[in-house]
Structure formats: C-alpha cells, structure tokens
Amino acid sequence: DIQMTQSPFTLSASVGDRVTITCRASQSFSGWLAWYQQKPGKAPKLLIYKASTLESGVPSRFSGSGSGTEFTLTISSLQPDDFATYYCQQYYTYPLTFGGGTKVEIK
C-alpha cells in the first residue's frame, strides 16, 4: 500500500494568508493525486486532481503541485470559506489511500 502523510496536522492562519499543505507518499508515483476539502458534517469536495488540475468551479486561489513523493496544495489568499479540513489521496494504485488530513483554522 502507498502511505500518504500530510503536514501540518493543524494550521492556524488569517484571512488573506498564503497557505501551503504538504502530502508525502511512501513510494514514488506519477501525479495521480487528488486534494479534497471537507467542512464539518459535509462530504469531501474534490478540489484538484492529477496533482495540479483544478476541478471545474473551484476558485483559482487553489493550486496544486508536485510529483514523485511530495505534493503540495496552496491557497494563495485564504478566504473565510476556506476554513476546513483538507485531504490528499493517491489514486495511482489500489488500495486507494488518503492522507490524515490538515485542519485549517482561524488564527
């Protein structure tokens, strides 16, 4: 199985801040990686796939990058609606695996 490790576990930030979340894989794979946003009591929402492709309708302040074993999700200017938990997920191979999540909190 490919283990996905996210950091940090929690991130405190202010509106307008640039925020970066990192996801590291236990083995290298091509960029079949997705990022999801989850708000309390709601299902996860797909933000980015193929490491850097923005899902339709997702604001352009979200971006993804990386390859191999290290991937990042960046929010260029944090908005009030962005306070949530973010998960990475590899879909290169089964079993599909998720990172442990990063909670973005209001500072």
Added chain:
Amino acid sequence: QLQLQESGPGLVKPSETLSLTCTVSGGSISSSSYYWGWIRQPPGKGLEWIASIYYSGSTYYNPSLKSRVTTSVDTSKNQFSLKLSSVTAADTAVYYCARLGASIAARRLDYWGQGTLVTVSS
C-alpha cells in the same frame, strides 16, 4: 446533475452485518466510464477507502477489510450496495458512497453522497 444517496440502518449490533445502499440519480450506474465506491470516516478521524465496484460486478477491496466486505450492483435500480460483516465498535463511522473513474487517469472521487452515520452498539 449526478446525485448519490446512501440509505440503511443507522444502528447495527456488534457481530451483525452492516448493509447500506447507494442510489444514483441523474446518471447511469451502467456507464463504462465509472466505478462506484464506498469510503468511511470514523467520528473525528480521517477517510478510509473501503471498496470500488463496476457495473459488471468487477471489484476492488481494501485488504484491511476484504475478509468482511461484499459489494454488489443492481443496474435495474441504479443502485450499488455494501455489506460489512462481524461489525464492532471500530466500524462506527459515517459511510459515503462516491463515483470514481474507471481508468487510472480518472480514478479521483468526483461525486459523493451526503454520508450516513452507522453506529455499532448493542
């Protein structure tokens, strides 16, 4: 607009079998382009993929749950189902159904149901 909706008992006794159904509307479960998946999330914890199934019945299971999981598809009802046997309190979670692409390039989870909480307790 594609919609997925989970249904099933919210309370299951230890050692019994958890059974859930996902009803798909706004699209056909028989599409050759997609698999249909189950993901769960224990309260306050992260996401765990359980299984994926194709309309033909082809399946992938999480090895950690494989011995207890069965999935099926009913194309006539546009539904797919999950059964998890011999449940314990550790199986208490919100269970989501979702759509994912059939090819590796499309295998992200792009549509999700709202989730249903299943509690294992006597």
